Amino acid sequence: MGPNFLDNAFFRNIYCNLSESDDVRCSGGGWLGDGLLPGGFEWLAFLITAILMAAILITLVLNASLVFIWAERRLLGRFQSRIGPNRWGPYGSLTPIADAVKTLFKEDIVPAAADRWVFNAAPVIMMVPSLMVLAVIPWGTGTFLADLNVGILFIIAITSLSTFAIVMAGWGSQNRYAMFGAMRAVALLISYEIPMAISLLGVLMIAGSLSLVSVVEAQNVPFILVQPLGFLVFFIASVAEINRAPFDVAEAESELGSGYHTDYSGMKFGLFINAEFTATILSSAVIVAVFLAGGRGWGFLPSQAWFILKMVPVLFFIVWTRASWPRLRIDQILSLAWKGLIILAFINVAVSAILSFIWPAPSTSELWLMAAINFGVLIVSVFAISSWFGSGPVSTPRMSHDEALPRPRPAGLSAGGDS
Amino acid sequence: MTLENVLLVSSVLFAIGLYGALAKSNAIMILMSIEIMFNAVNIAAIAFSRFTVPAGLTDTPITVTQQAVQRALTGQMLSVFVITAAAAEVALGLALVIVVYRQRGTVDVTDLTEMSG
Amino acid sequence: MNGVEGSSVTDVAFWVVSAIAIAASIMVVTLRDIFRAALFLALSFLAVAGLYILLRAEFLAVVQILVYVGAISILIVFAIVLVRDMPGGGKDNHLKVVAATVAALLGALAIFVSYNSDFTNLDALESSNADVAAALTGTYDLDASNAVGDEYEDQIAVAPPEGAEGTEIGIFSNSTGSIGGLFIRDFVLPFEAVSVLLLAAMIGALALLRQRGEES
Structure with a gap:
């Protein structure tokens, strides 16, 4: 094993x-x-040894999520032509600590009609899948908690467990609108699991194994170049799975209040938010390991440093995505998944199957050849799918000019005026 | 962890699921008990594939062919198909339960007695 | 877990995981509140997935988590939410005592049969035959020199010679690859049939639940 x-x-x-x-x-x-x-x-x-090692790794990742909270808020500020938090500490670097203290001192309100056990357990269960994934990620050569030989499938399976926490949060609030928000969020999550899993099939076929350590070792050419379509689909699906903008219908202040965590306050709400940031960090770690040859680099830095160095641009890209695009509606999100990403993922699987049948154990030059072919497939298929199934830049309901908002008719004007 | 112990666990789970399927009056509860029974069967199949000698290895002299290596996992194949069939069955079963609820307003199987007697 | 296989770690883990699975299943069939019963059902699925890992079926363990916990449990919870306001919840019907008797008898029969049957034991065979041991637990060579034919099923696996590197594809250490091989060789017809089954289930569920306008 x-x-x-x-x-x-x-x-x-x-x-x-x-x-x-x-x-x-x-x-x-x-x-x-x-x-x-x-x-x-x-x-x-x-047991003691395993718990100790897991505790060390979890502590490191949680501290990293604190740093990421600060970095994201500063970056969003710069993207939006403002400074961002700069009061606490140099450049606002102690802001996450201030946030944590504020959240701890807030009153912990539990609705009277809420199902107490389920209500209290939901934030905890939300954190668990975000943290379990870090066991299989190779943080450098020889630095991993477990080298499962079904590592990639383990990641997909564990991220599908977060749907449970959302359902428990929605049910525990005993609140119709929280339940609606929870069902929408669950529909989003299960719709995006499929492109996520299928896009990783291309990587599996080229690397020959589901184990993440083998995937890293097989990347003589990083898979972001060899599987660009797979990377695109996996990136979009990951951002949707962690409920970040532009897919954050579940937590945005939309028409259903705040979705499934409407009734949460204090540290339970803080746990939901922290779970989202931790999931962001771990998603970028997965992307680095699977698509960016995580840990492999030139010899002047240790491989763990290379891994963290490669995580930085991925996290920057995720924050950039949040700053750039408006929030999508839930029907737009679902049609993107079912009509766009799944088809692209299937095209990717078909092309990768043919390519890995022709070259079963690809050497570096064959990987470059695969990369060139896949780039062509990427451009052709993205344009084809978006022109056949897409509906334009922003899909608004189409109304003819006469059916639009009625024009106010000022009293006293002639009745014969046109509309 | 011997074969007998794993089969003990599997039998106990099956018995619990059987009790739930027979003694409950809520259709969704019956479906949940059927899922427990499916799980018990899967455990037994996988335990057999793990602990017993596969069919390709029983003749003398023993030649371990690639085919025998793969066919040793036939129990796990059975489990894959059981999981798939269980997924399809629970989806359709719940769809039926919801349709019955819309028509009758109840999912209590003791109240749905139009075809008996 | 090569270092501790067969030692007390797996035994303790096996009994702990089995206890969780059995306790969660008992809670499923005895609770009144259906939502709690669904949560305990998900817990029992997770415990069974842990049991699969102990039985060297890792691929099946993650498939269990992905399908059962991630999809079927959510489906059951959605159905519970859609048919709520049921006063009875999970109450028992009049067959409670009969059901308990029948279940206990069947369970006892199964336990009796399994303890008194004579199963050929793979571990015993492994300790007596080096080729089988190599094929089971790790590295072996596919010796093409004494193969009886060209097909994959005729290649014979032998223990690699001293000091040589064999291929590490033992029976249980690459269950994903073996299951994939079985899917496309020995079980291709059930594979296709199951895909038709899933398609039929999807179409059936959609056809059952289509709104017809005046219904709620």
């Missing part, structure tokens, strides 16, 4: 110090002597 966890030096030290495992790599038991726990408790040592 991939490399053994005991190959990781940090894990091995903790595990061998805790347990009396007679595994050959634990020779001597580490610097604490013979192991702290008695004989039959290897499972406890394993």
